[in-house]
Amino acid sequence: MKVGIGRERRDGEKRVAATPETVLQLTALGVDVTVESGAGAASGYSDAAYEKAGAHVAGAFDATTFDVLCHVRPLSPELAATLPAGTITVGLASPASELPTVAALAAAQVTSFALELVPRISRAQSMDALTSQALVAGYRAVLEATIRFPRFFPLYMTAAGTIPPARVLVLGAGVAGLQAIGTAKRLGARVSAYDVRPASADEVTSMGGTFISLDLDAVEGAGGYATELAEDRAVRQRELLAPYVAKADVLITTAAIPGRPAPLLVTREMVAAMPAGSVVVDLAAETGGNVEGVLPGEDQLVPTSAGDGVVTLVGMRDAASAMASDASRLYAKNVANLLALMTTDGQVVPDCADEVVAGACLTSGGEVRHAPTAAALEGKN
CATH class of the missing domain: 3.40.50.720 (NAD(P)-binding Rossmann-like Domain)
Structure with a gap:
């Protein structure tokens, strides 16, 4: 043949x-x-x-x-x-x-x-292939964030002063998310992560991250994916995530449901509440995005609600193809x-x-x- x-x-x-x-x-x-x-x-x-x-x-x-x-x-x-x-x-x-x-x-x-x-x-x-390509995409997402973030990822203690580590938040602890956690941790960042599946807590910890629990556990569906939350619970999820997002220097979103549009996890207002100079990388941009208003293949500058600068919103496209x-x-x-x-x-x-x-x-x-x-x-x- x-x-x-x-x-x-x-x-x-x-x-x-x-x-x-x-x-x-x-x-x-x-x-x-x-x-x-x-x-x-x-x-x-x-x-x-x-x-x-x-x-x-x-x-x-x-x-x-x-x-x-x-x-x-x-x-x-x-x-x-x-x-x-x-x-x-x-x-x-x-x-x-x-x-x-x-x-x-x-x-x-x-x-x-x-x-x-x-x-x-x-x-x-x-x-x-979803797993193999997610491995590449999760690694690449962190690299994309580092080149846009105007600060170091690791802690540095020098004679000229101490530079604190970057605070990285990863939403979604599947293969891409876990790889993002591990990569950011190896670069010296302080990493926390959230996934609606409670079983992912041990995996996050094993990669060096701190798991965030919101008491909104979802039922795990076929293939280990979480089932989609009802709209009222999705709204509550965003409300509970908001303070964690606001404290992050770098936010990487990786949540996906095969065959369905990506779940909305972060609103434009949540992005605007982040510190000036922060970076958001949305790996789900091509399937609708985890972040409101994200555009695949484009960087957007979102003014902060404090009026002291901008947050860079990166819509990843062809993430695996970049490597x-x-x-x-x-x-x-x-x-x-x-x-x-x-x-x-x-x-x-x-x-x-x-x-x-x-x-x-x-x-x-x-x-x-x-x-x-x-x-x-x-x-x-």
């Missing part, structure tokens, strides 16, 4: 869905791998490295000629509509925000697998491991009796197999 790895077309996307390492893994399965020329250049992987690993490198890349098409960002509706029936696609699909593409994939009789939908169970950990080499290394392994699960004797044959395969399947046989996405499409129509 022919597996195609194309160059990503979306602006700002530097990752690639296969590396020379995973080409070796895929060809060992008995499939034929073709990589579009220049696909890995932004991630530091040359055409020569792909050829050495056993891939064909194609200057003219026609996505419609492959049995399996691997990608990073969601396909465009136009490309999805041209794929032959029976084509298999593997990649991030963002089904909640890419409904036209989902509809096109179903109409074209494409069997698509969305890595966001891989079940969070032990045997699927090596295919969990394209290692992000691609991890992501490509996720893709290759899922393909390996579905490949026997050189043939990619998805077995929907397997809970991992069934869980990751977005469209098949002309139908949308992911119930929430199917319902969203019904509502749109």
